[in-house]
Amino acid sequence: MAYLAIVDRGYRGSVEAQFFDALYGVRMFASQLGGIDLLLRGTSVTAALQPTGDIPRIVLGSEPVAVSADPRAAITGLVGTGTTVYVDAASLAGLGLDDEPVLPGCAVLDSTELAVRWAAYEQVWFL
Numbered sequence: 001m002a003y004l005a006i007v008d009r010g011y012r013g014s015v016e017a018q019f020f021d022a023l024y025g026v027r028m029f030a031s032q033l034g035g036i037d038l039l040l041r042g043t044s045v046t047a048a049l050q051p052t053g054d055i056p057r058i059v060l061g062s063e064p065v066a067v068s069a070d071p072r073a074a075i076t077g078l079v080g081t082g083t084t085v086y087v088d089a090a091s092l093a094g095l096g097l098d099d100e101p102v103l104p105g106c107a108v109l110d111s112t113e114l115a116v117r118w119a120a121y122e123q124v125w126f127l
Helices: 022-033 042-048 071-080 089-094 111-120
Strands: 003-007 037-040 058-060 063-065 085-088 106-109 123-126
Touching: 003 022, 022 071, 037 042, 042 071, 042 085, 042 089, 071 085, 085 089, 085 111, 089 106, 106 111
Parallel strands: 003 037, 003 123, 037 085, 085 106
Antiparallel strands: 058 063
């Protein structure tokens, strides 16, 4: 794979900005470039965790907003299209989530191992 996209923040924007989030960008880049690997670090690692209950919904006033982004569905979709998804073990540990299961197809790796892999990529992008 020639490209690696790194996402550090788990939430970027509000309801108005959810028509294009970082994971949607990765999907578009992957389709245009013939593939891309994804590394989740920081709070973005939560997108790769298996859900343990109901997904919270946003309510504005008295109206529920049912169109909010679903990062877990985005990760599952990326894995389904052949994207390799790496999850930073240190970020999981830092959030107290190191014992939580990740979505199928996601690989939890040590930060050092992830950094060593960067040299294999033609380009590394921070989204």
